[in-house]
Amino acid sequence: xxxxxxxxxxxxxxxxxxxxxxxxxxxxxxxxxxxxxxxxxxxxxxxxxxxxxxxxxxxxxxxxxxxxxxxxxxxxxxxxxxxxxxxxxxxxxxxxxxxxxxxxxxxxxxxxxxxxxxxxxxxxxxxxxxxxxxxxxxxxxxxxxxxxxxxxxxxxxxxxxxxxxxxxxxxxxxxxxxxxxxxxxxxxxxxxxxxxxxxxxxxxxxxxxxxxxxxxxxxxxxxxxxxxxxxxxxxxxxxxxxxxxxxxxxxxxxxxxxxxxxxxxxxxxxxxxxxxxxxxxxxxxxxxxxxxxxxxxxxxxxxxxxxxxxxxxxxxxxxxxxxxxxxxxxx
Amino acid sequence: xxxxxxxxxxxxxxxxxxxxxxxxxxxxxxxxxxxxxxxxxxxxxxxxxxxxxxxxxxxxxxxxxxxxxxxxxxxxxxxxxxxxxxxxxxxxxxxxxxxxxxxxxxxxxxxxxxxxxxxxxxxxxxxxxxxxxxxxxxxxxxxxxxxxxxxxxxxxxxxxxxxxxxxxxxxxxxxxxxxxxxxxxxxxxxxxxxxxxxxxxxxxxxxxxxxxxxxxxxxxxxxxxxxxxxxxxxxxxxxxxxxxxxxxxxxxxxxxxxxxxxxxxxxxxxxxxxxxxxxxxxxxxxxxxxxxxxxxxxxxxxxxxxxxxxxxxxxxxxxxxx
Numbered sequence: 001x002x003x004x005x006x007x008x009x010x011x012x013x014x015x016x017x018x019x020x021x022x023x024x025x026x027x028x029x030x031x032x033x034x035x036x037x038x039x040x041x042x043x044x045x046x047x048x049x050x051x052x053x054x055x056x057x058x059x060x061x062x063x064x065x066x067x068x069x070x071x072x073x074x075x076x077x078x079x080x081x082x083x084x085x086x087x088x089x090x091x092x093x094x095x096x097x098x099x100x101x102x103x104x105x106x107x108x109x110x111x112x113x114x115x116x117x118x119x120x121x122x123x124x125x126x127x128x129x130x131x132x133x134x135x136x137x138x139x140x141x142x143x144x145x146x147x148x149x150x151x152x153x154x155x156x157x158x159x160x161x162x163x164x165x166x167x168x169x170x171x172x173x174x175x176x177x178x179x180x181x182x183x184x185x186x187x188x189x190x191x192x193x194x195x196x197x198x199x200x201x202x203x204x205x206x207x208x209x210x211x212x213x214x215x216x217x218x219x220x221x222x223x224x225x226x227x228x229x230x231x232x233x234x235x236x237x238x239x240x241x242x243x244x245x246x247x248x249x250x251x252x253x254x255x256x257x258x259x260x261x262x263x264x265x266x267x268x269x270x271x272x273x274x275x276x277x278x279x280x281x282x283x284x285x286x287x288x289x290x291x292x293x294x295x296x297x298x299x300x301x302x303x304x305x306x307x308x309x310x311x312x313x314x315x316x317x318x319x320x321x322x323x324x325x326x327x328x329x330x331x
Numbered sequence: 332x333x334x335x336x337x338x339x340x341x342x343x344x345x346x347x348x349x350x351x352x353x354x355x356x357x358x359x360x361x362x363x364x365x366x367x368x369x370x371x372x373x374x375x376x377x378x379x380x381x382x383x384x385x386x387x388x389x390x391x392x393x394x395x396x397x398x399x400x401x402x403x404x405x406x407x408x409x410x411x412x413x414x415x416x417x418x419x420x421x422x423x424x425x426x427x428x429x430x431x432x433x434x435x436x437x438x439x440x441x442x443x444x445x446x447x448x449x450x451x452x453x454x455x456x457x458x459x460x461x462x463x464x465x466x467x468x469x470x471x472x473x474x475x476x477x478x479x480x481x482x483x484x485x486x487x488x489x490x491x492x493x494x495x496x497x498x499x500x501x502x503x504x505x506x507x508x509x510x511x512x513x514x515x516x517x518x519x520x521x522x523x524x525x526x527x528x529x530x531x532x533x534x535x536x537x538x539x540x541x542x543x544x545x546x547x548x549x550x551x552x553x554x555x556x557x558x559x560x561x562x563x564x565x566x567x568x569x570x571x572x573x574x575x576x577x578x579x580x581x582x583x584x585x586x587x588x589x590x591x592x593x594x595x596x597x598x599x600x601x602x603x604x605x606x607x608x609x610x611x612x613x614x615x616x617x618x619x620x621x622x623x624x625x626x627x628x629x630x631x632x633x634x635x636x637x638x639x640x641x642x643x644x645x646x647x648x649x650x651x652x653x
Contacts, residue, residue, distance in 0.1 A: 056520035163607050193375035194547065194591045198603030205599065220520065223550070227594040227601075264525040266550025268592040270573045273553040280529060281522045284492050 011082065013182055013214050014045040014068060019077035021063050035288050037063040039238035039296075040077075045182075045231075050208070050215045052229030052246070054222055054261070058285060060238040061218045065184045068216070069103050070094055081182075099129045102175035106187035108167035112159040119155025122174045129178045144173040148203060165196035169203070176207065184216045189224065201228060222265045226250050231321075234258045237288060237296040244322035254324045256301050295327060303328060337541050338364035338387070338509060343401035345382055348394055354610075356382045356396075358565040358619070364509065369535065369542045371556030371573070373549060373588070377608055379565040380545045384511050387543075388422050389415075405509075424454045427502035431514035433494035437486040443497050444482035450504050466504070473500045473530060492523035499530065506538055513545045528555060549592040553577060558644065561585050564609040564619035571645030581639075581647040584620045618649070626651055 021038040038060040045051045053061050066072045068079055070086065078087045086097055105111040112121060123141050126132060132140065142152040148169040159167060168188060175183055185204070189197045201224075207213060219225050225232060226246065233243035234257065242255040253259050260279040267273045281300050286292055292299050298308040308327050316329045345357040357379045364370050374380045385391045387403055387410065403410045405426065410418065430436045438446060444466065451462040463482070470478035473496045486494060495515060502510055512531065516524040532555060535542055546552055552559060552573075559576045561569045561584065569582040580586045587604035595602045606623035618624070621631040628650055636648045 056522065163610075165607065193608060194549070195375060195587060195604035196608065198591045198594075198601040199605075201601050202603060222521065223594060227596060260522060264521045266548065266554055268549035268553050268577070268589060270553045270577050273550065276554070278525055278529075280525050284490050284523060285520075 011047050012044045012080075013047045013082065014043075014216070015080040016041060016043050016064075016068070017078050017080075018042055019064065019067060019079065020075045021060075021067055021072055022075045033289055036238055036291060037288060038067070039291075041235075041238070041240055042077075043233060043240060043243065045214060045216060048208075048212055048214055049230040050217050050228060052225040052232040053216065053218045053235060054220065054225050054232060055235035056220060056261075056285060058237075058288065059235040060288075061235055062186055063238075064235075065103065065186050065216060065218055069098070069101050069184060071103075099125075099178045100181045101184065102178070102180040102182070103184040103186065104168075104171050104175055104188045107191050108164055108171050109191070111171055112167055114159050117156055117158055118162070118170050121159075122155075122170065122177055125174060125178045140177070141173075144177055147176070147207075148173045149199075163196075164192050165199060168192060168200055172200075172203065172207070176211070179211070180213070182214045182216070184218070186218045187220070188217075190219070190221065197224070222262060223267075234261065237285065237291060239296060240325065241297065242324045242326075244319075248319065248322040252322070254318060254322075254329060255297075255326050256303050256328075257297050260302075335366050336363045337366050337406060338543075339402075339404040340383075340387075341402045341404070343383070343386065343403065344399040345379075345386055345391070345396060346399055347396050356565055357386070359401075360562075360565075360567045362560055362567065362570060364541050364543060365558070366541055367535075367539055368557045369544055369555050371552035371559045372543060372545045372562060373547065373552055373559060374562035375547055375588075375608055377564070377610065378562040380562055381513055383562075384428065384513050384543065384545055387511060388426060388428060389418060390428070420454075423450055423502075423507075424505040425507055426509045426511065427505070427507040428511040428513065429495070429498050429502050429515045431517050433491070433498045433518075434486070436498065437494060439486055442483050442485055443489075447497075447501055447504060450501065454505050466500075469500050469504060470497075472534075473497075473503070474526070475500070492519055492526065495519060495523075495527055496530070499527070499534070503534055503538070507540060509541050509543065510535070511543045511545075514547070515544075516551065517546070517548070524551070531555075549589060561588070566619045566648070568620060568649070569645075569647040571641070571647075575642070575645045579641075581641065581645075582620075582649050583624050583626055583651070585647070 019038055019041045023035045023037055024032045025035060026032045041064060055061050063072060067074050074087060078085050081097055086094060119141050122144055123137050126137050126140055141155055145152040145155060150166060150169050162170065189200055192200065208215065217229055229246050232246050232249045233240045236257050242249065242258045249258065250262065253262055260281050263277060263279045267276060283300055286299060294310045295308045295313050298304045305327065311327060313325045313327045315323050315325050316331055317323045318329065341361045343357055343360050347354040347356055360383065372380050386398060398411060447466045448459055448462040451457045451465060452459065467478045467482060470481065475481055475493060475496055489497065516527050519527060544552060544556060556573050559571060559573055560567050563584050569576065569585045576585065577589065580589055590602040591604065604623055605625065617632040617634055618636050621627045630650055636650045638646045638648050640646055
């Protein structure tokens with residue numbers, strides 16, 4: 001398998017420093033409970049790359065994505081878009097950046113308004129962010145439909161008249177309508193069938209080349225990330241446990257969680273699949289309401305040592321483009 | 332019927348009658364399940380996998396569903412011909428089923444202990460007291476810790492993986508001969524999926540049961556199934572032993588599906604199947620796949636291709652013979 005090359009001399013389009021996001025679940029007659037969805041997370045996304053974010057459900061991938069687009073309120077930390085700190089901007093000032101940061105959600109069945117014609121859905125961002133007249137907008141929408149592989153005569157239809165794959169194309173057309181530079185893809189393929197997934201992946205690769213896009217690609221499908229991304233970060237309970245170029249992470253995983261996660265991905269080949277050595281983790285992810293002390297992974301880790309129970313691991317650089325947060329590794 | 336066959340489905344046709352249209356969910360399928368075998372049923376959404384499974388225990392709501400023709404023989408007994416009363420003795424006792432989404436199949440207002448004991452009280456005429464010990468034992472076996480406390484808890488107090496374990500415990504209570512697992516791990520994370528697959532494999536070995544494993548994930552079946560059926564648009568396009576299907580797939584759909592699943596990249600493009608998935612409402616007299624097939628011939632549109640035999644167990648339906 002070939003990995004996508006990683007060129008690291010570009011500029012960072014997104015830089016996140018020490019981001020924390022907490023949710024509060026309010027209860028009547030009881031103290032409200034704090035849930036730490038994202039915990040002191042830092043990452044840098046290079047211009048013109050596909051940055052993969054993997055992890056199991058509830059590990060804070062979507063919250064991280066939403067905080068970049070300012071769809072959730074962050075508790076602390078800052079997010080830079082190029083050199084601009086976008087967390088400090090007022091929502092009015094942020095609006096001009098929102099044009100550059102677009103988002104594709106997981107479920108095209110719920111992210112499209114069922115009562116609005118798809119042409120209107122796609123033209124809405126153009127109407128808000130640009131000064132085109134009506135005719136020009138209509139023309140632009142038709143071009144966008146063609147670009148994503150839809151019939152330009154279908155703009156007057158409603159979302160329910162399209163299949164899942166077509167709907168995801170509509171969502172992509174909408175995201176592209178205002179010429180963004182950065183697109184957050186929050187599990188864009190997981191609601192689709194395998195044969196349709198490949199179609200959308202090819203479309204996304206074409207669009208990336210053509211418009212010099214940068215993707216933040218969130219997924220729980222590790223096989224998909226392996227072939228699609230340049231750079232990968234593995235998240236566990238609101239923290240990044242390991243990150244590096246795709247090749248490094250998949251050929252040379254260091255963190256015990258990354259190893260377990262990679263080993264549990266089934267391979268569509270009976271000979272290889274039956275020989276695959278699996279690391280089966282015990283238990284399930286602890287609740288983010290009461291996080292374990294020390295390393296968050298230690299209750300499930302097979303290589304747990306005494307310090308793991310108390311000391312929060314620091315980021316250790318193993319190699320250029322590869323770092324891990326684990327107490328077993330030292331500089 | 333052969334001696335080692337436990338379930339035999341012949342020429343099954345299932346339609347859904349809607350207000351002004353008919354959906355052909357299953358169009359004339361036949362297959363056999365052998366004793367102590369794991370049969371993988373593979374296909375994308377809308378291919379009729381789940382409908383086939385539900386029809387085995389007659390769980391489809393009729394109408395809108397109607398079983399037009401065919402037979403489902405379990406140890407020689409046609410399940411479509413017997414009364415509901417007789418079928419209830421088989422449901423959950425000799426043939427059990429696990430669904431994809433445990434959240435919607437467990438009753439949220441009853442404790443899991445109550446829901447599990449119901450089965451034993453009805454099938455084995457055990458008292459509540461006797462059944463409890465038995466249930467605690469099986470909860471331990473499927474890997475639910477502190478089973479005595481968990482017995483009196485409600486479904487919402489369990490995580491997704493734990494709920495699926497409860498569904499498995501429920502399916503295993505009466506030691507069934509056949510377990511139908513309808514996408515049992517699709518709603519779960521990969522690390523939990525690995526745990527559940529291991530559990531079902533172990534239970535299959537210790538209880539000598541046959542398993543029908545329905546999935547859209549070609550990676551999962553590659554590891555567990557002995558025999559595979561590939562479904563598309565309500566038809567079986569190819570069936571064969573696991574190694575034959577993966578090493579020499581014959582039908583264009585099977586080839587496309589395996590290539591898509593293994594994420595093959597050629598010239599920076601993922602190999603894919605063109606076109607849209609079928610919605611079942613269109614009537615076609617020809618091959619179910621011809622609209623998306625890259626190698627289609629003229630005849631494919633009008634005539635259903637015959638089943639071609641490659642070897643004893645490997646069949647496919649296509650006009651392209653190599």
